[in-house]
Amino acid sequence: MTKSSIVKSLSEVIKERHSVRKYDPNFSIPKEEIEDILKEAVLAPSSSNLQPWRFIVIQDQEEKKELKKIAFNQEQVETASAVIAILGDKEMFKSIEKVYQSAFEAGFLDETRRDLLIKSANNLYPNAPEELRKEIAIFDAGLVSMQIMLIAKDRGYDTVPMGGFNKEQFARKYNVPERYFPIILLPIGKAAAPAHKTTRLPLEDLLIEYI
Numbered sequence: 143m144t145k146s147s148i149v150k151s152l153s154e155v156i157k158e159r160h161s162v163r164k165y166d167p168n169f170s171i172p173k174e175e176i177e178d179i180l181k182e183a184v185l186a187p188s189s190s191n192l193q194p195w196r197f198i199v200i201q202d203q204e205e206k207k208e209l210k211k212i213a214f215n216q217e218q219v220e221t222a223s224a225v226i227a228i229l230g231d232k233e234m235f236k237s238i239e240k241v242y243q244s245a246f247e248a249g250f251l252d253e254t255r256r257d258l259l260i261k262s263a264n265n266l267y268p269n270a271p272e273e274l275r276k277e278i279a280i281f282d283a284g285l286v287s288m289q290i291m292l293i294a295k296d297r298g299y300d301t302v303p304m305g306g307f308n309k310e311q312f313a314r315k316y317n318v319p320e321r322y323f324p325i326i327l328l329p330i331g332k333a334a335a336p337a338h339k340t341t342r343l344p345l346e347d348l349l350i351e352y353i
């Protein structure tokens with residue numbers, strides 16, 4: 143299915159998104175459409191625009207079946223059209239030059255500003271403790287993941303974010319280089335049954351104070 147011609151507001155898309163765990167196993171999403179979704183999703187903000195997210199897209203039926211085994215046999219891994227694994231880049235500083243050079247070439251930065259940004263990012267990120275770099279990557283991966291879920295919903299698909307999988311086994315199975323680490327799996331597909339409805343804590347519980 144291509145992008146629906148029924149235009150929904152962002153608010154409707156947000157309210158309609160819920161975690162779907164039953165998918166039509168015969169429905170497939172073309173690779174091109176997954177790429178369109180990812181291209182939009184990566185417009186998410188990230189720390190210093192270093193975009194420390196990476197993706198592994200698992201579409202092959204047998205591979206999904208295998209992946210299910212390391213995701214505690216959660217059915218949606220096998221029946222969704224694809225599973226997008228979101229990985230973090232703990233060496234995001236390796237992208238510094240490319241990111242700012244690209245903004246320079248696009249005419250968004252002059253040479254002086256480009257060099258200044260490269261210098262300050264190079265002072266900061268490579269010297270930051272690995273734990274902090276992982277924290278940054280996890281946060282930014284959360285932002286891109288949310289975008290994927292909303293873009294998918296807007297296109298008539300459903301998703302479920304999944305932290306329930308063995309990350310070490312995943313990294314081994316897909317030969318993930320040491321630089322990257324798996325964060326979340328996002329099955330995406332055509333719903334075969336609606337999501338279980340969920341509620342949220344009342345705002346009074348969440349809003350600590352106005353200052």
Ligand SMILES: Cc1cc2nc3c(=O)[nH]c(=O)nc-3n(C[C@H](O)[C@H](O)[C@H](O)COP(=O)(O)O)c2cc1C
Pocket residue numbers: 159160161162163216302303304305306307326337338339340
């Ligand atoms: C980080 C994270 C990990 C999650 N892991 C799983 C999971 O392994 N399996 C699953 O079925 N749902 C998982 N969920 C989905 C949550 O249960 C769900 O988002 C929550 O109950 C709210 O429901 P809703 O998404 O339908 O609004 C996860 C959600 C998040 C944000």
